[in-house]
Amino acid sequence: MPEINMKVNDTWRKGTAKPGQTLLEFLRKELHCTEVKLGCGRGDCGACTVIMNGQIVDSCLVLALQADGASIVTAKGFGTKEHPHPIQKAFMEKGALQCGFCTPGMVVAAKALLDKKRNPTRDEIQRGLSGNLCRCTGYKKIEEAVEAASRAMADQ
């Protein structure tokens, strides 16, 4: 079985991937990155969102072998429990999560958005997060959190 290597959250790691196996399954089962969530498994919900070579993707729609040599960022790739990233802090402060299942994908999408646009408009935030579904919050608080995070990041 092919061995592949990828840089996950700044650390190069290797593992064996089966042909046809998704990146999502590889990250969870082989590299134990369980912060990447399996939601719908067909690209509808965005819970499995990771940043791959600078762009967000649904890891359920990428095959592990296609990510050989790639750089991957998950929700664990920025901030820690002790020192949360401004995005993570803003999600907590604004109450932008309830059950939390969509959150790892949501913050990753927000990170990719803010990496590209420091000060996005409400419309740009909505479009940037449009591939991520949340069944609890109604999105308003998530949008507020991303706005707050963009302000906090500008102040840094």
Next chain:
Amino acid sequence: MHIRDHFFPESVREAVDLLQREKGRARLIAGGTDLTVAIRNGKNRFEVLVDVSKIPGLDSITLQDGLIEIGSRVTMTQAETNKLIVKHGTALAEGCSWVGGPQIRNRATIVGNVVSAQPAADAAVPLFAFDALLRVVGVDGSRTVKIGEAYAGVGESTVDPTSELVTSIVLKIQGEGEVSVFKRMMRRKAMALPVLNCAVWIRREKKRFAEVRIALGPVASTPVRAIVVEDQLKGKEISIENIREAALGAADFASPRNSPFRGSEAYRKEMVRVIVMDAFNEVLSRFEKDSKHARN
């Protein structure tokens, strides 16, 4: 079906040779946003993947001799933000911007959208309005396929991804006096299938419609051109009355089905009139904007 192998050829020739060697057991994969779902559901009829991601040149967008050539690995995100496509193939950039969400658009390719052959495909419908061509390479050499001839039915392409590879899509750039528009009707502004979509390409001469192409989806088993309506409009004066008549004609022409996701046949027929009217109104606005630019 279990996936036995996943190859990454480094040239078109090597890819085609691999397909030939596997005799229908292998198929091409690019962005994979449709195929990974099929594999996960066990609905794949292939056991080998031939991946185009390491073939150089397939991700380029070039302009030469009045033609835009879009490589078969160009994603929706690339297309919606590419200056050449936005300027010279406006409706295509607009169509691509509506596919799925950002995660999907970062992976899904325009060519994949065509070969998957869904009648509602937001990137494919504008290609009908541009009367685009596909360049295809197979074991027996290369051929070009008109977009209208790339479809055999719902989910069935005349391009066989188990034996041949689309290398690029070619479309004529929008020249002087030409505009294109894409419109979409949906229940939610992202991650929702279109109730209807429509792409219109127009060339005007003075105050008349010199040439007209109207593409609609999903109102038949493939994206379709409303050629009857196009012919009626050709040569006519650009006026609200004539546009209204064309919109009614398009509704008459379209045969949408009853769909639990998309609405009833009667509703969607009426909505064809509305979406075509919207598209032509946008055409008028763009013509006026162009004239203002020309005057300034």
